[in-house]
Amino acid sequence: MRRTTLLPSRRGILAGAALTALPSALLSATRAEAGPRTVDHPGAAWRPASRGNYTPSNRPRAHPLHYVVIHVAQTTYGGTLSVFRDPRTKVSAHYVLRSSDGRVAQCVRESDIAWHAGNWDYNTRSIGIEHEGWVDRPGYFTDVMYERSARLTAEICRRYDIPRNRAHIIGHHEVPGSDHTDPGRHWDWKRYLRLVESA
Numbered sequence: 001m002r003r004t005t006l007l008p009s010r011r012g013i014l015a016g017a018a019l020t021a022l023p024s025a026l027l028s029a030t031r032a033e034a035g036p037r038t039v040d041h042p043g044a045a046w047r048p049a050s051r052g053n054y055t056p057s058n059r060p061r062a063h064p065l066h067y068v069v070i071h072v073a074q075t076t077y078g079g080t081l082s083v084f085r086d087p088r089t090k091v092s093a094h095y096v097l098r099s100s101d102g103r104v105a106q107c108v109r110e111s112d113i114a115w116h117a118g119n120w121d122y123n124t125r126s127i128g129i130e131h132e133g134w135v136d137r138p139g140y141f142t143d144v145m146y147e148r149s150a151r152l153t154a155e156i157c158r159r160y161d162i163p164r165n166r167a168h169i170i171g172h173h174e175v176p177g178s179d180h181t182d183p184g185r186h187w188d189w190k191r192y193l194r195l196v197e198s199a
């Protein structure tokens with residue numbers, strides 16, 4: 001009881017002391033960290049995955065990033081988000097793209113390890129991007145989704161110095177040991193890479 005009543009005022013005093021001592025540039029950084037979680041991709045909506053569906057980390061320090069892994073979700077945008085929110089599913093990806101308007105949701109911070117590749121080594125070294133739709137329904141792969149996704153991938157490559165080529169921007173089916181087929185034969189890699197290069 002005593003501890004709990006004392007703690008808030010003590011913390012208040014300490015924070016006050018720190019505020020007067022810190023230069024203003026540091027101050028704004030401190031405030032940003034204390035606020036609600038920010039996204040890594042500007043404009044993305046923060047739709048967090050369950051804490052039971054990813055591994056906290058401090059990448060790229062803990063693990064350098066080498067790959068962007070492209071997925072097709074085999075369900076809708078909303079369906080994907082609810083799968084990631086459900087702690088029983090044990091799956092997640094960093095981002096989900098919506099077909100109709102290219103909306104980007106971020107579900108796991110890039111510093112953390114999402115469970116998307118089905119291969120621990122690749123999970124630790126990659127960012128996973130899910131796309132609303134099905135591998136055999138190319139109508140879901142809209143222009144706006146390609147464009148927004150390519151912009152996102154280009155930014156990730158820039159941030160972590162990942163080469164913008166097919167050796168580093170890979171499909172889920174190319175992850176060793178994967179039994180998944182996504183993004184499938186309708187995914188236009190040539191177009192996607194061209195968009196990533198020009199973004």
Ligand SMILES: [Zn+2]
Binds near residue numbers: 070071072116172180
């Ligand atoms: Zn996949």
